[in-house]
Amino acid sequence: METLHMALNAVTVVFIAATMFAAGLGATVPALRDVFTxxxxxxxxxxxxxxxxxxxxxxxxxxxxxxxxxTIALVLVASSPGGPFGAKLAMVQKGDVVGGAGMQVLLASAGSITFAPTVNGILTAADIGTNVSLDVAALVRTVALLQLVPFAIGLLMRRYATPTAQSWHPTAAAVSNITFLIVLAGMLLGNWRDVVDLLGSLTLLAGFLLATAAFAIGTLLATGPPERRTTMGGVASVRNAGPALAAIGIAFSDQPAVLGALAGVLLSGLAAALPIATLLSRRRSTPAAPAEHSDQAGTSGTPE
Structure with missing residues (x-):
């Protein structure tokens, strides 16, 4: 089991790096500037x-x-934005991949700083849990190494070696897709007992509703065309598990109940977000109906 856990962690790292690298290869500096300005x-x-x-x-x-x-697991997840699945959901829904990847990195970086005080404030107000203290520098380094660096490398290749970037993009996207499926399967296999234990509670429903509502909130609180707005919704719906796992290990002594609830919330959140992104993709893949020309319109006899 330990070997399987290490292998899944390695695949997850590859998935995050490949997804961000593929997003960078497909990005342009003007498009990214359009988001950050x-x-x-x-x-x-x-x-x-x-x-x-x-x-x-x-x-x-x-x-x-x-x-x-x-409740602790739900608050930890909700307080940790910038999950790496956000860029993947942008790809799945055929949305604004550049904007989604850029916003994801920004939120993950900012979330590394705001996570602990946000969780502390909420758990204190709810009179639950204990003080959460995390190594902010370590979280920022993790975000930079796994998300920002691959994205920046891909972006630089697209700017200064465009033919190479275009030829590499399909391969990077394929690696992202394959490792995405492996990570999903690994999460289900590795945490199925925890999820089954939660079937009698409302935790899974709460996680599902959190992701669904976050998708709607992220979409509504966005500007630009529909593709960009729903992309921001997808980024909002999937949260960053890294800080949450670190908090459980440090502040809650790896309590099995909190770990199990965290797995259930994350998986139920993906179960909500993925179908929404897939539905959006299908709608965007449907060709527009051709304009109808009526011979009775009175102009059918006039040649172009």
Whole structure:
């Protein structure tokens, strides 16, 4: 089991790096600049991910009267934005991949700093849990190494070696797709007992609703065309498991109940977000109906 766990971790690292590298290969500096200079979009995304969704996690825990372990897991997940699956959901839904990848890295970086105080504030107000203290520098380094660096390398290749970037992009996307499926299967196989143990509770439903509501909030609190708005919704719906896992190990002594609840919340969240992204992809893949020309319109006899 330990070997399987290490192998899954290695595949997860490859998945994150390949996804961000593929996003960088498909990006352009003007498109990325368009996102990062869009002040309303940035402010709305930060408000949705740093304020509204963490409060939503707390609210769902109270609404369903979840156990302390499940409430802690829900708050940890809700307070940790910038999950690497966000860029993947942008690809799945055929959305704004460049904007989604850029926003994901920004949120993950900012979330590394805001995670601990946000969790502490909510758990203190809810009178649950203990003080959460994390190594912010280590979290920032992890985000930079696994997300920012591969994205930047791909972006630089696209700018200065465009033919190479275009030829490498399909391979990077394929690696991302394959490792994505392996990670999903590994999460299910490695945590199925924890998920089964939660079937009698409302934890899975709370995780599902959190991701669904986050998708809607991220979409509504965004600017630009529909592809960009739903991409921001996808980024908001999947959270960053790294800080949450670190907090459980440091502040909650790897309590099995909290770990199991965390796995259930993350998996139920993906179960909500993936079908939404797939549905959007199908709608965008459907060709537009050809314009109908009626011979009775009175212009059919006039040649072009």
């Amino acid at each position: 869009n002040v309303p979009l940035l402010l709305l995304a930060l408000t949705a991910n740093m304020v509204i969704i963490p409060l939503l996690g707390w609210g769902l825990g109270a609404l369903f009267n979840l156990s302390s372990a499940s």
